[in-house]
Amino acid sequence: MEVRVLQVGLGLLFLLAAQHAPAVAIPSPQCQKMCGNVEIEYPFGIGENCSLTSDFNVSCQVIDGITKPFIDKAEVLNISLTNGTMRMLNHIASTCYNTSSRSMDFSRYGGLNARGSAYRFSDTQNKFTVIGCNTLAFIYDSNGTGYQSGMDYYRAGFAKGFNTSQIWNFSRCSYAVLMESAAFNFSTAYITTNKFNNTFSGRVPTILDWAIRNGTMSCPVATRNESGTYACLSSNSDCVNSTNGPGYICNCSKGYEGNPYLPGGCKDVNECNQSPCPSRGGICHNEVGRYRCSCTTGRKFSKQNNTCDLDNGLIIGVTIGFLVLVIFSCSGYMLNSYTPQTTTIRVELIGKEGYGTVYKGIIKDKMHVAIKRCTLISERQKKEFGQEMLILSQINHKNIVKLVGCCLEVEVPMLVYEFIPNGTLYELIHGKNRALQISFSTLLRIAHEAAEGLNFLHSYASPPIIHGDVKTANILLDENYMAKVADFGASILAPSDEEQYVTMVQGTCGYLDPEYMQTCQLTDKSDVYSFGVILLEVLTGQVPLKLEGDETQRSLSSNFLSAMKENNVDALLVSHVKGKESTELIRGLAELAKQCLNMCGVNRPTMKEVVDELGRLRKLALHPWVRITNTESESLLDGPSSTGFEIDVATTTGYPTQEGDNAPMNPNSSYYAR
Structure with a gap:
C-alpha cells in the first residue's frame, strides 16, 4: 500500500551557520568550477573566498573512488542559478518488524535541519511519501505543525500501536521521506522487498529552494x-x-x-540561433539584449502573427517606379542608338478583348511580339498589370510565355510578349479546327507540358506563384505546338500562412476550385483543381460549362464525377479516344482527373505528382517506343514519317507532306499571349 501526503518537505542532515560577510566579494578566477560531473557556479564555491557566504560553501570529496560535491554532510546532485534550487540526497526514515520482540523497531528517524541558513524545503517540487502496510507516518516542523511554505526544518516518524502480526511475513518494513515528486514512481516491489530503500542506498533526491537571505531583505x-x-x-x-x-x-x-x-x-543571447522569425521570407537580426525580424523584399513583417505578409503597397510602388525607369531608359536608348530607319515599328491590330486591344508587332531584329494594351485603366487593372509584370519578369521556362518588355503610352500601361502563333488549347479542342483529326498523343503531350509550366511556378519560383486562372484558353501553342502557360493577371505570390485571403474571387466559371469559392483562400491546390478540368476537356472534347440545356448536365466536372461513380466514363469520351486508346491509359487519365477534382484541397495531388503521372501515362501511350501506324488515319499534328512509322517526341510536331492530307491550322494565324 502506498500513502502520499500532499504536503511537501525536505530536510538537511546538517545545521548551516548563518554567517554573512559585510560586503559582496568577487571569487578568484582560480576557484574550482566543477566537482565530479556537477558544475559549481558562484555564489556557490569550493575553497576559501570562492563562495558568497558560508551557506554556499561546497566541499569536493572522493567517496568510493568517485568525486562528489557536499554541503556539510548532504550530497549535492545539481544546482540551478536561474530557478534558485538545489537537488540533494536525503535519508529515508524506516521502521521494520522485529521477529524476536514481535514489534516494530525504528531503524532510522528522518529529520533535517537548515534553520537560519539560505535554504528552505521546496513546497512545490517535493512530496511526503510513505510506503508500507498498516503504517501511519507523520511530518512536522520546529513549531510542531505540518509541512508548509518557508519551512527550514522537518522531522518524520511513525505512529505506534498498529497491529502488524498478520502482515510482517510479506511486508516487514515501512518507509517515510520528504522527496522530489518527479523522482518517485511506485512499484509493488516497494511493499514486499526493501527495493525502495536500496534504490538510492537509503537516500532519495530532495529539492531545496535557496536565496540570498540577509535577514528579511527582499x-x-x-x-x-x-x-x-x-x-x-x-x-x-x-x-x-x-x-x-x-x-x-x-x-x-x-x-x-x-x-x-x-x-x-x-x-x-543570440536569439537568431533559435530561428524565432518566420520560416518563409523571415530574416533575423540579433541585437544587444534583443532581436529583430524583417522580411525579404516584397513582404512586410507582422509582429502580431509572426509572419511575412505580401507587401502590396511596395509591389505597386516598385512596379510604378520600374515602369518610369524603363520609360526613361528606353527613351534615352532610342534617341542615342536608333537611326531613322530603325525607329519604325510595324504594328498590326489583331484583336479586341473586353479589357482592351491586342496588337502584333515586329521589332528591329524581325522578332514578332504581341502587345497587350488596356483601353481603360482602373485601380484593379493597375494592380493586375503590376502583378503580371512582377511575376513574368522573374520567370524563364520553356512552357511559360516570355515577357519581352513593357512600356507606357500616357497613362495606359502595355505589356510586350513573345508572339505565340498557333492559338490556344481551347481552340484546338473546341474551336473551328476541332474537325481536324488531332491525335490523342498530341493533346496528352500539350497537357503534360502545361503541367510542367505550372509545376515550375509552384515548386521552383521563389516565392512560389499560384496562377489563379488555369484553363485551356490560357494555354497557348507556339509554332511547334508546344504549350505556353499565359495570363498571370489573377496570379498571386504564395501566401506565407493560411491567414491570407484573396478579397475578390477571380477565375473562370467551370474551372474554379469549389473550396476557393467557399473560403476565398487561393492555394496551389486551386490550380490543381482547374488542371483537372483541362484533363476532362482532353478526354471528352466537351466545354467545362454549358449555358443551355438541363441544369444537371451543365457542369462537365459534375457529370464526370457521377460517371466515375457509376463506372460509365466511356459515355463521355470523345470519338477519337473511345475505343482507339488503351483501356489502361484512359483509366489512368480518368483517375488522375478524379484526384485533381477532389473537393478537399489537401487530398489533391501536387502539380509535381501530376507531371510525374502524365509522364508515366505518355510512356504507356507510346509503348512500344516505335509502333506501326496507318498513315492515312494518322494525326495531322503529329505527322507520319515516310516509312509508315511514328516517333512521337515531346516537343517535336510534324506537318503532313502527303497529298490529300488535311492541312493543320495556319501557323501564321494571329494569336497572342493572353
Whole structure:
C-alpha cells in the first residue's frame, strides 16, 4: 500500500551557520568550477573566498573512488542559478518488524535541519511519501505543525500501536521521506522487498529552494544596496523575490544569459540561433539584449502573427517606379542608338478583348511580339498589370510565355510578349479546327507540358506563384505546338500562412476550385483543381460549362464525377479516344482527373505528382517506343514519317507532306499571349 501526503518537505542532515560577510566579494578566477560531473557556479564555491557566504560553501570529496560535491554532510546532485534550487540526497526514515520482540523497531528517524541558513524545503517540487502496510507516518516542523511554505526544518516518524502480526511475513518494513515528486514512481516491489530503500542506498533526491537571505531583505530593499551586500552584480541582471520565505535571487535580464552574480556575467543571447522569425521570407537580426525580424523584399513583417505578409503597397510602388525607369531608359536608348530607319515599328491590330486591344508587332531584329494594351485603366487593372509584370519578369521556362518588355503610352500601361502563333488549347479542342483529326498523343503531350509550366511556378519560383486562372484558353501553342502557360493577371505570390485571403474571387466559371469559392483562400491546390478540368476537356472534347440545356448536365466536372461513380466514363469520351486508346491509359487519365477534382484541397495531388503521372501515362501511350501506324488515319499534328512509322517526341510536331492530307491550322494565324 502506498500513502502520499500532499504536503511537501525536505530536510538537511546538517545545521548551516548563518554567517554573512559585510560586503559582496568577487571569487578568484582560480576557484574550482566543477566537482565530479556537477558544475559549481558562484555564489556557490569550493575553497576559501570562492563562495558568497558560508551557506554556499561546497566541499569536493572522493567517496568510493568517485568525486562528489557536499554541503556539510548532504550530497549535492545539481544546482540551478536561474530557478534558485538545489537537488540533494536525503535519508529515508524506516521502521521494520522485529521477529524476536514481535514489534516494530525504528531503524532510522528522518529529520533535517537548515534553520537560519539560505535554504528552505521546496513546497512545490517535493512530496511526503510513505510506503508500507498498516503504517501511519507523520511530518512536522520546529513549531510542531505540518509541512508548509518557508519551512527550514522537518522531522518524520511513525505512529505506534498498529497491529502488524498478520502482515510482517510479506511486508516487514515501512518507509517515510520528504522527496522530489518527479523522482518517485511506485512499484509493488516497494511493499514486499526493501527495493525502495536500496534504490538510492537509503537516500532519495530532495529539492531545496535557496536565496540570498540577509535577514528579511527582499528586492525593494536589496536593490537600494545600502549595506553594500546586493548580490546581483551584473549590469544586465534583475532581482527576483524568493517564493519560499524571505530573500531574493538574481536572474539575467531578458535577452541575456550567464551568471548574474558576477560583474559582466550576463551575456547577450543570440536569439537568431533559435530561428524565432518566420520560416518563409523571415530574416533575423540579433541585437544587444534583443532581436529583430524583417522580411525579404516584397513582404512586410507582422509582429502580431509572426509572419511575412505580401507587401502590396511596395509591389505597386516598385512596379510604378520600374515602369518610369524603363520609360526613361528606353527613351534615352532610342534617341542615342536608333537611326531613322530603325525607329519604325510595324504594328498590326489583331484583336479586341473586353479589357482592351491586342496588337502584333515586329521589332528591329524581325522578332514578332504581341502587345497587350488596356483601353481603360482602373485601380484593379493597375494592380493586375503590376502583378503580371512582377511575376513574368522573374520567370524563364520553356512552357511559360516570355515577357519581352513593357512600356507606357500616357497613362495606359502595355505589356510586350513573345508572339505565340498557333492559338490556344481551347481552340484546338473546341474551336473551328476541332474537325481536324488531332491525335490523342498530341493533346496528352500539350497537357503534360502545361503541367510542367505550372509545376515550375509552384515548386521552383521563389516565392512560389499560384496562377489563379488555369484553363485551356490560357494555354497557348507556339509554332511547334508546344504549350505556353499565359495570363498571370489573377496570379498571386504564395501566401506565407493560411491567414491570407484573396478579397475578390477571380477565375473562370467551370474551372474554379469549389473550396476557393467557399473560403476565398487561393492555394496551389486551386490550380490543381482547374488542371483537372483541362484533363476532362482532353478526354471528352466537351466545354467545362454549358449555358443551355438541363441544369444537371451543365457542369462537365459534375457529370464526370457521377460517371466515375457509376463506372460509365466511356459515355463521355470523345470519338477519337473511345475505343482507339488503351483501356489502361484512359483509366489512368480518368483517375488522375478524379484526384485533381477532389473537393478537399489537401487530398489533391501536387502539380509535381501530376507531371510525374502524365509522364508515366505518355510512356504507356507510346509503348512500344516505335509502333506501326496507318498513315492515312494518322494525326495531322503529329505527322507520319515516310516509312509508315511514328516517333512521337515531346516537343517535336510534324506537318503532313502527303497529298490529300488535311492541312493543320495556319501557323501564321494571329494569336497572342493572353
